[in-house]
Amino acid sequence: MKKKEAAVRTAVAGGKKKRSKKLRVLALCAAGIFAAALVLVLLHFYYCPLNFLWTKFSNPDIPPRQAGELRVHFIDVGQGDAIVAELPDGKSMIVDAGGEAYASRSSLLRYVNALGIKKFDYLILSHPDEDHAGGMDDVLACYGAEKAFIPYIVSFGADSSYADFLDRLSREGCDTEISSTYDAVLSEQADAFYYFMILSPFESGVEGSYYDAANQDGATDTDVNNASAVVWLEYAGRSVLLTGDIGEEVEEKLVSDYEALGTSLFERERLTSWGERVTLAPALEGLDFLKVSHHGSASSSSSAFLRLTSPEAAFVSVGAGNSYGHPAQETVGRLNEIGARIYRTDESGSIVLTICSDGTYNIQTIGRN
Incomplete structure (x- = not known):
């Protein structure tokens, strides 16, 4: 027992x-x-949204930037705009971030990863349309930004990608300004001097501000497009103009004002970080490179605007086989009339403009991501 x-x-x-x-x-x-x-x-x-973690390990092959170069990347994100500038002093800037479709956002993030960018110094959203703002939330989530320039659009849909971006921006605590005419950022290095300046729109409340039209009751898509930030970037005697989705109304206003006032229209004196006063004076008639507005829409790239600027090369960010018929044959015809070489992301994939410290440049097609 x-x-x-x-x-x-x-x-x-x-x-x-x-x-x-x-x-x-x-x-x-x-x-x-x-x-x-x-x-x-x-x-x-x-760090990065989970559905994009794989983009950290699968990137396109892009040659590294050499010292003293300014590189502007027109990234193939389908029907949308996404532009990344590697600045001569090693800083970086993104202007727009393509659409909210997964393919667009993943293409953008993979491309940025390939460039080795850890955090953007400058972020500019030209206007709230989905094909420009769609990937901005992910850009902030994956990289962040030191300073952001955003449009003054008070209501654009609570469930829009623009609203997601603004929410992320507020949580990130990023230094933020409303884009308006004469806003400028200068290089902090004398031997790699560049600057970029917002040429349009004027701040809200100033007579003729496109922000006021975009925020009025009954504002149209055209009103919102016309409130796009127009960005002038200059380095080594070369200039690049990024135009968002502005239409011919804005273009022709720029033309008439410039013909009346010349370079004094945008002329501003600024103090550099090393104590020298410099005069910034964007010269529209001396433009070298144009990002064609609104993906080559027939209602943009007016004859008067193209005759004044007469760019050597024009870049069209557009989706292959898009339903809008972009770029319009009329626009392509007007670009051909002024002798501009046309580069299209729907035909060549991503495109890189490189400007060297002596003002020489080259344009390279990277292809599909």
Whole structure:
């Protein structure tokens, strides 16, 4: 009898040990699962959205920037605009971020990863349309930005990609300004001097501001497009004009004002970080490179605007086989009339404009991402 009782006690004790061991294993498993989930959550919110983590390891082959070069990348994101500038002093800027479709956003992020950019110094959203703002939330999530220039559009749909971007921007605590005429950023290095300036629109409340038209009751898509930031970028005697989706109304206003005032229209004196006063004076009639407005729409790139600017090369960010018929044959014809070389992302994929410190340049097609 005593032997049976001892056997029972031994069996019970053994059972308790096994249960205890199982509980420890289960606890360790639960802790591991929790830790893995926590890592994934942190990655998602502080490093990169989970569905884009793979883009960290699958990137296009892009030659590295050489010292003293300014490189402007017109990235193939389908029907949309996404432009990244690698500035001569090693800083970086993104202007627009393509559409919200997964293919567009992943193409953009893979391209930026290939450039080795960890954080953008400058971010500019030209206007809130989905094909320009769609990937901005992801750009902020994956890279962040030191300073952002955004449009003054007070209501553009609570569920829009623009609203997601603004929400992310507020949470990131990024230094933010409303884009308006004469806003300018200068290089902090004398031996790699460049600057960019916003040429349009004027700030809200100034007579003729396109922001006011875009925010009025009954504002149209054209009103919002016309409120796009127009960005002038200059380096080594070469100039690049980025035009968002402005229409011929804005273009022709720029033409008439410039013909009346010349370079004094945008002339501003600024103090450099090394204490020298410099005069910034964007010269529209001396433009070298144009980002064609509104993906080559027939309602943009007016004859008067193209005759004044007469760019050597024109870049069209457009999706292959898009339903809008972009670029319009009329626009292509007007560009051909002024002798501009036309580069299209629907035909060549991503395109890189490189400007060297002596003013020489080259244009390279990267192809599809």
